[in-house]
Amino acid sequence: MNERERDMIRCAVTAAAGRGRHEYGVLVRPGSLEEAGRLVREGCPARNYALISDSQVAELYGERALDALRRDGLAAQLFRFPAGEWNKTREVWAELADRLLRAGLGHEDAVIALGGGVAADLAGFLAATYLGGVPLVLVPTTLVAMLDSAVGGETGLDTPGGKGVIGARHAPAFVLADPSLLSTLPDPQLASGLARAIQYGSALDAGHLEAIAANVERYFAREVEPLAALVTRSLELKVGALSRDEREAGYHKVLDFGRTVGRAVEAVAGYGWLYGEALAAGMAAEAAVGEALGVTQPGVTRRLRAVLEAARLPAEAGEGLDEDRYFKVLELECRRRGSETRYTLLSEVGRVAQGPDGRWTHHVPEGVVREVLFGGGGV
Numbered sequence: 001m002n003e004r005e006r007d008m009i010r011c012a013v014t015a016a017a018g019r020g021r022h023e024y025g026v027l028v029r030p031g032s033l034e035e036a037g038r039l040v041r042e043g044c045p046a047r048n049y050a051l052i053s054d055s056q057v058a059e060l061y062g063e064r065a066l067d068a069l070r071r072d073g074l075a076a077q078l079f080r081f082p083a084g085e086w087n088k089t090r091e092v093w094a095e096l097a098d099r100l101l102r103a104g105l106g107h108e109d110a111v112i113a114l115g116g117g118v119a120a121d122l123a124g125f126l127a128a129t130y131l132g133g134v135p136l137v138l139v140p141t142t143l144v145a146m147l148d149s150a151v152g153g154e155t156g157l158d159t160p161g162g163k164g165v166i167g168a169r170h171a172p173a174f175v176l177a178d179p180s181l182l183s184t185l186p187d188p189q190l191a192s193g194l195a196r197a198i199q200y201g202s203a204l205d206a207g208h209l210e211a212i213a214a215n216v217e218r219y220f221a222r223e224v225e226p227l228a229a230l231v232t233r234s235l236e237l238k239v240g241a242l243s244r245d246e247r248e249a250g251y252h253k254v255l256d257f258g259r260t261v262g263r264a265v266e267a268v269a270g271y272g273w274l275y276g277e278a279l280a281a282g283m284a285a286e287a288a289v290g291e292a293l294g295v296t297q298p299g300v301t302r303r304l305r306a307v308l309e310a311a312r313l314p315a316e317a318g319e320g321l322d323e324d325r326y327f328k329v330l331e332l333e334c335r336r337r338g339s340e341t342r343y344t345l346l347s348e349v350g351r352v353a354q355g356p357d358g359r360w361t362h363h364v365p366e367g368v369v370r371e372v373l374f375g376g377g378g379v
Ligand SMILES: NC(=O)c1ccc[n+]([C@@H]2O[C@H](COP(=O)([O-])OP(=O)(O)OC[C@H]3O[C@@H](n4cnc5c(N)ncnc54)[C@H](O)[C@@H]3O)[C@@H](O)[C@H]2O)c1
Pocket: 054, 055, 056, 057, 060, 083, 084, 085, 088, 115, 116, 117, 118, 119, 121, 141, 142, 143, 144, 145, 148, 149, 150, 151, 152, 153, 154, 155, 156, 163, 181, 182, 183, 184, 185, 186, 189, 192, 275
């Protein structure tokens, strides 16, 4: 095993119909942005690279990334788009595509997404669609992007009709995650990523949840070694769940704990909540739903809420959640999917409960959801 491979997590994604299986590596190593030239050349050789970044990340890391690439003789050009979730749109995608065309980017070239989940989704969708598809490299700069967007190959845009409804499967050729870049990330954004890590722990590995609880202040102090360990274990859990899904269809639903309520919270709040904040409130709610049904061991909600609060995350959906709008959002989602609303519930910390039908999601009577979410003054 060479030096490059030692810190590498291997991922495999089954690409869109007929395009087979795609394997790639995620390198998690503090300081690796400085080695981006050599690593990108090895991980995704191309003639030119379009480095796509939002305005804030471009300001912080754009020049450093360009220097690192050019130092190694790679040709790269920076393309910025305005920062913010509300820019993950068709309009911004079209403008970037036009700019790449004007710059003459061709089939032998590649896209590098430098930034958070928004840059990964937007630049990823651009790479999936530009000239029918060009290779993609991810250089995540938020915790969400490092431990979530890096694995799975999902890309997409937001529209007034919903989040991620326009999208494509386009796995990266290579992911370079440098946890030292988290030093500049604001605390709420760091907490947002912790929510996803807490979800992996709650659903898949109690030890991971306890490690997060024990190290939470070190993450906020931006200590790189604990952060690197957090990203690595989180990715291993997501990769493990996705590869089991290939043998056991539907298993990926274990990664949806907290997502049913979380997605509705995001939609009802008009994206006023960060991705991880909505997920955190969703997990607390779904743990309580599980306990009310007798599916989840008593005490799980209390433990989960304590960890969420330590991670500076909401442990309640809050009074802002309008009951009627909540159920309308779910109804709309159901119609789109053509199936009933189902919930991923825990049996205990670190384990998802399998339903009597063998599925990893559960039907929950609407009355139980109403009672738990809205009956007692919030979640
Ligand atoms: N495709 C997937 O698998 C997947 C998975 C999870 C989340 N997502 C998507 O990701 C998005 C959320 O991602 P996010 O939380 O990274 O949001 P984001 O990309 O908007 O980043 C959050 C903010 O932090 C700033 N920022 C980024 N890196 C920084 C750094 N190192 N220092 C200082 N500021 C920095 C950005 O400019 C932005 O303002 C959502 O749109 C969500 O749907 C996609």
